[in-house]
Amino acid sequence: MTAKKVEKKFQTETQKMLDLMINSIYTNQEIFLRELIANASDAIGKVKFQSLTDSDILGEDSDFEIWLDLDEVNNVLTIEDNGVGMTYDEVVENIGTIAQSGSQEFLQKLQEKQAQAKDNALDLIGQFGVGFYSSFMVADKVTLITRAPKQDTGVKWESIGDGTYTIEEVDKPKRGTTIKLKLREEFTSDGDEIDLTNRQNIKQLVKKHSNYVEYPIKMKVYEENNEGEVIEKIETLNDMKPLWIKNKENIEIEKYNEFYKEVFNDWTEPLEVIHSKVEGLVKYSTLLFIPQQAPSNIYSEDFDLGLRLYSKNNFVMDNCSKILPDYLRFIRGLIDSPDFTLNLSRQVLQDDKQLKIISKTLEKKILKQLKSMLADNREQYKEFWSEFGQLIKSGVDMTHGKKQDKLVDLLLFPSSYADGEMTTLAEYVERMKEGQDVIYYITGEDEITVENMPQMELLQEKDLEVLYFFDEIDEFVINKLREYNDMEFKSVLRGDLDLDEADEDVEAEEDEVEELLEAVEENLADKVSEVRLSKRLKSSAVCLVSGDVGLSMSMEKVLEKMNQNMGQAQRILEINPQHEVFSKLKDIYLTEGNSDQLAEYSELLYSLASLVEGFTPDDPVTFSNKITDLMVEAI
Numbered sequence: 001m002t003a004k005k006v007e008k009k010f011q012t013e014t015q016k017m018l019d020l021m022i023n024s025i026y027t028n029q030e031i032f033l034r035e036l037i038a039n040a041s042d043a044i045g046k047v048k049f050q051s052l053t054d055s056d057i058l059g060e061d062s063d064f065e066i067w068l069d070l071d072e073v074n075n076v077l078t079i080e081d082n083g084v085g086m087t088y089d090e091v092v093e094n095i096g097t098i099a100q101s102g103s104q105e106f107l108q109k110l111q112e113k114q115a116q117a118k119d120n121a122l123d124l125i126g127q128f129g130v131g132f133y134s135s136f137m138v139a140d141k142v143t144l145i146t147r148a149p150k151q152d153t154g155v156k157w158e159s160i161g162d163g164t165y166t167i168e169e170v171d172k173p174k175r176g177t178t179i180k181l182k183l184r185e186e187f188t189s190d191g192d193e194i195d196l197t198n199r200q201n202i203k204q205l206v207k208k209h210s211n212y213v214e215y216p217i218k219m220k221v222y223e224e225n226n227e228g229e230v231i232e233k234i235e236t237l238n239d240m241k242p243l244w245i246k247n248k249e250n251i252e253i254e255k256y257n258e259f260y261k262e263v264f265n266d267w268t269e270p271l272e273v274i275h276s277k278v279e280g281l282v283k284y285s286t287l288l289f290i291p292q293q294a295p296s297n298i299y300s301e302d303f304d305l306g307l308r309l310y311s312k313n314n315f316v317m318d319n320c321s322k323i324l325p326d327y328l329r330f331i332r333g334l335i336d337s338p339d340f341t342l343n344l345s346r347q348v349l350q351d352d353k354q355l356k357i358i359s360k361t362l363e364k365k366i367l368k369q370l371k372s373m374l375a376d377n378r379e380q381y382k383e384f385w386s387e388f389g390q391l392i393k394s395g396v397d398m399t400h401g402k403k404q405d406k407l408v409d410l411l412l413f414p415s416s417y418a419d420g421e422m423t424t425l426a427e428y429v430e431r432m433k434e435g436q437d438v439i440y441y442i443t444g445e446d447e448i449t450v451e452n453m454p455q456m457e458l459l460q461e462k463d464l465e466v467l468y469f470f471d472e473i474d475e476f477v478i479n480k481l482r483e484y485n486d487m488e489f490k491s492v493l494r495g496d497l498d499l500d501e502a503d504e505d506v507e508a509e510e511d512e513v514e515e516l517l518e519a520v521e522e523n524l525a526d527k528v529s530e531v532r533l534s535k536r537l538k539s540s541a542v543c544l545v546s547g548d549v550g551l552s553m554s555m556e557k558v559l560e561k562m563n564q565n566m567g568q569a570q571r572i573l574e575i576n577p578q579h580e581v582f583s584k585l586k587d588i589y590l591t592e593g594n595s596d597q598l599a600e601y602s603e604l605l606y607s608l609a610s611l612v613e614g615f616t617p618d619d620p621v622t623f624s625n626k627i628t629d630l631m632v633e634a635i
């Protein structure tokens with residue numbers, strides 16, 4: 001060991017890294033502070049750990065702290081800790097070289113990318129972690145003075161990032177490391193970049209990136225008192241409340257609520273908290289929240305909330321929307337893993353294998369939590385459902401196979417039995433009548449509309465439960481599912497219901513009036529594919545239904561709204577053979593055949609049936625005139 005000041009050359013690799021820091025990165029330079037604070041916190045962690053087996057190591061200096069100081073006159077920012085420090089050899093080893101095993105790979109990639117854009121360079125750094133060197137992004141001279149415990153002297157290391165550094169032994173009264181950054185002009189009050197000589201800016205950077213570092217980060221601040229005098233105060237800049245690393249058994253719900261509101265800027269308390277620690281192949285802690293209210297833009301395409309990532313309490317990244325599947329985009333929260341590098345970039349994130357494992361586990365955990373909420377706290381689940389049910393439905397629509405199976409039991413629908421409440425599919429199946437082998441559903445605007453729809457009459461008479469689909473997405477979801485527990489879904493508005501014992505009578509009558517039905521069909525040839533006698537109508541005169549397969553009328557409306565023209569749904573006009581209007585039609589046909597009057601009534605009946613389905617008649621004026629003419633005749 002030498003006491004004299006000597007000049008040493010950086011490893012070629014290190015110098016290349018420094019050149020990159022100094023010349024190629026023009027964004028996110030502020031992260032240097034997080035890197036240095038993280039190193040300081042690691043160093044304190046190390047000495048704390050050593051003190052467990054060696055109680056002398058701390059001496060008098062046992063209050064662990066990180067200090068920030070600003071010299072506004074000379075533009076120097078200081079970061080100081082009372083951590084483990086470094087010996088002379090450790091400084092040479094740790095600071096002069098790149099010791100990481102991946103350094104060769106790093107350099108190879110660096111050479112490949114050097115000519116490329118600045119963001120790429122930052123991504124590259126993210127894969128390797130070059131913490132200390134990031135100080136050269138904002139400083140043109142870096143001085144590190146450090147002393148390991150039980151050493152008589154300290155070590156001073158200094159560099160202007162020009163390929164060499166100096167190292168010498170110096171006096172340093174206390175254990176730990178002090179790093180002095182002579183700020184580049186751009187980062188002072190004279191520059192265009194963030195002014196790092198401004199205490200307020202430093203405070204904000206600490207809040208943003210290092211708020212949950214375990215040890216206090218202190219700085220002198222100057223404030224005016226009531227008498228207008230400027231007084232000096234020492235302020236702890238970070239909150240140090242990384243709730244997620246604590247044991248959940250010891251955390252009261254109020255603490256979670258407080259934390260959620262503060263960190264995620266929500267006025268309302270979360271509906272549910274999911275807190276877990278995983279110590280497996282991939283280590284991480286996670287603290288997730290289901291909010292009470294959906295943000296107003298949650299269904300818009302550019303909604304991008306996502307999770308926060310931390311590495312050992314250090315903030316790494318915000319708004320990571322790719323971790324959870326899109327249908328869980330309402331989840332707020334964070335993941336902290338020592339395996340994340342501090343500079344993890346979004347690009348790297350997408351391919352991160354560990355993160356993929358974490359993502360899968362989190363998705364499972366959230367679904368499990370929702371399932372037990374549904375089973376154990378229906379009221380709470382209903383609150384959840386009214387805010388985020390659409391998203392769960394979209395999950396069923398977008399996924400298939402096993403994933404879909406996991407989601408299907410989370411679905412809730414209003415139903416003719418539920419009396420304003422909602423039912424799960426399992427509950428529906430449980431209540432099914434003897435001999436019933438399909439799950440009935442009807443699409444429509446709201447409860448009043450669907451309950452009054454003519455197509456419901458037979459099911460109401462037979463007291464069969466019908467699920468109500470009021471959301472546009474519902475029918476798409478059911479189309480994807482096709483069946484539940486081997487029971488097919490059957491629309492009340494489609495095909496034949498095959499329900500009534502009187503079906504045969506209707507069929508017999510249909511033969512008798514075949515010619516009349518053909519005549520009406522002819523009159524409506526450009527509108528309907530078929531005209532038939534209805535087996536489902538009890539009191540209404542007519543209704544429209546679609547075929548068993550293909551587009552339904554409600555899907556046609558939805559797609560039209562979305563400007564996706566997929567053509568028209570098949571329309572079948574059903575006429576109630578018991579209705580008086582049908583007897584009148586028969587009379588007209590008997591006396592006049594397919595007359596103008598029959599043609600006019602065919603049109604009228606079709607328009608009436610369309611109205612019930614929510615379609616405007618093709619020619620509203622003629623329709624309205626015909627109705628008033630009929631009224632005049634009748635009155």
Ligand SMILES: Nc1ncnc2c1ncn2[C@@H]1O[C@H](COP(=O)(O)OP(=O)(O)OP(=O)(O)O)[C@@H](O)[C@H]1O
Pocket residue numbers: 035039040043081083084085086094095128129130131132133176177341342
């Ligand atoms: N404040 C400090 N006190 C003691 N040792 C330090 C301090 N800062 C850095 N070191 C030492 O220098 C080494 C290199 O630091 P550097 O920030 O370049 O990388 P790292 O912290 O190991 O990795 P990363 O920042 O990617 O997590 C550290 O591993 C540590 O041994």
